[in-house]
Amino acid sequence: xxxxxxxxxxxxxxxxxxxxxxxxxxxxxxxxxxxxxxxxxxxxxxxxxxxxxxxxxxxxxxxxxxxxxxxxxxxxxxxxxxxxxxxxxxxxxxxxxxxxxxxxxxxxxxxxxxxxxxxxxxxxxxxxxxxxxxxxxxxxxxxxxxxxxxxxxxxxxxxxxxxxxxxxxxxxxxxxxxxxxxxxxxxxxxxxxxxxxxxxxxxxxxxxxxxxxxxxxxxxxxxxxxxxxxxxxxxxxxxxxxxxxxxx
Numbered sequence: 001x002x003x004x005x006x007x008x009x010x011x012x013x014x015x016x017x018x019x020x021x022x023x024x025x026x027x028x029x030x031x032x033x034x035x036x037x038x039x040x041x042x043x044x045x046x047x048x049x050x051x052x053x054x055x056x057x058x059x060x061x062x063x064x065x066x067x068x069x070x071x072x073x074x075x076x077x078x079x080x081x082x083x084x085x086x087x088x089x090x091x092x093x094x095x096x097x098x099x100x101x102x103x104x105x106x107x108x109x110x111x112x113x114x115x116x117x118x119x120x121x122x123x124x125x126x127x128x129x130x131x132x133x134x135x136x137x138x139x140x141x142x143x144x145x146x147x148x149x150x151x152x153x154x155x156x157x158x159x160x161x162x163x164x165x166x167x168x169x170x171x172x173x174x175x176x177x178x179x180x181x182x183x184x185x186x187x188x189x190x191x192x193x194x195x196x197x198x199x200x201x202x203x204x205x206x207x208x209x210x211x212x213x214x215x216x217x218x219x220x221x222x223x224x225x226x227x228x229x230x231x232x233x234x235x236x237x238x239x240x241x242x243x244x245x246x247x248x
Contacts, residue, residue, distance in 0.1 A: 001071070006090035009078070012071035013091050014046050014063040016053040033059035034124045034246050035097050039088065041106030041129070042168070043151045043159040045070035052103075055236060056243065062100070064091045066111065068164035079167035081135045081175055085114040092122075101186075101246055103239070105129030105227065106199070110136065113177055120185040125246045127239065128190045130199045130225050133181055133211060137174035152229055181212040189216045189242045191235070197224030216242065 002015050017029045029035075036056055038049050046063040047070060053061050065072040066087045068079065088111060092100065101124050104112035109131035116123040143166050147157045156165070181188075190208050192200035200208070200217075208215050218238035220227050228235035 002095065003071075004091055004094035006067075006087055009067050009075055009087070010073045011067065011087055011091060012046060012065040013095065014050060014053060015060075015095060016062075017060045029060040030058040031060075033057065034243075035060035035062065035100045036243065037088065037092060037097055037100040037102050038063040039066070039102060039104040039108035039112045040064075040069070041104075041108045042146070043069070043149075043156040044105065044108075045159065047071075048152070051232065055232070056240070059243070060097070062091065062095060062097055064088060066108075068160060068167070074161050074164050076163065077167055077171070079164065079171045081110065081114055081173070083171075084111040085118065088112070088115045089118075099124045101125035101127070101243060103127040103129075104131075106131055106225065107136070110134065110175070110177070114175075116186070117177065117180055117183055120183055123184075123186050125186045125242070126184065126188045127242065128188065129227055130190075130192045132199070132204065133177040133208065135175035135177065136172065138169040138172045140169060143169050152226070178207065178211045181215075184212070187216070187242070187246060188212060188214070189218060189239075191218050191220060191227055191238055193223035193225060193227060194219045194221035195224040197226075199225055218242075 002013050004011050038052050046065040049063045066084050068074040102112040109128040116126050146165050149156045192198050220234050222231050
């Protein structure tokens with residue numbers, strides 16, 4: 001576990017390389033392999049992705065808890081799209097993660113997309129986990145429905161403080177990104193589920209292809225929206241080849 005600061009907000013991350021006085025211990029990771037930054041979804045915690053530190057090969061892997069999630073601080077406000085993008089930038093800069101491949105899930109995908117679009121030359125690849133090319137503006141009704149949900153059996157109300165959910169909703173706004181996808185300079189993979197509950201339907205998959213003809217689309221047949229918890233091996237079977245195809 002490591003902690004970094006973003007304007008007074010303490011952010012937690014998992015890092016499979018020990019960072020000591022800006023020196024990365026190469027004994028734990030292959031310095032020649034492009035690093036990965038994992039961006040979890042709305043109510044997820046970095047520790048749920050601890051498997052990524054071991055399962056993504058010998059590369060460096062960092063998993064971030066954005067503000068209000070996991071072990072990161074949960075300020076009273078500051079939950080805009082830009083605030084979350086700033087959290088990713090703070091972690092990348094503080095931990096000296098060199099041009100990572102971003103691997104995101106659900107709403108975390110809009111944060112990853114925003115980060116990639118702010119600096120296309122700072123990203124080697126992007127994986128969108130079953131989501132749109134937009135930052136979704138959320139209606140106020142979403143607060144109650146989200147707090148009443150369970151993610152992998154755990155109520156969201158136990159995963160995120162109520163004021164955080166309210167902040168994410170009330171400070172959200174619609175940010176369309178479809179027309180900006182052509183600005184990306186890196187390979188992009190969109191992973192979706194094959195079962196009911198997935199966000200990326202066939203129609204949305206076609207929208208991805210139309211907006212970004214170079215996009216790769218992959219399906220985890222046994223998954224709905226939750227791409228990996230039912231069958232991690234199936235998820236890795238579509239993720240790992242994409243990562244391996246991105247060279248230095």
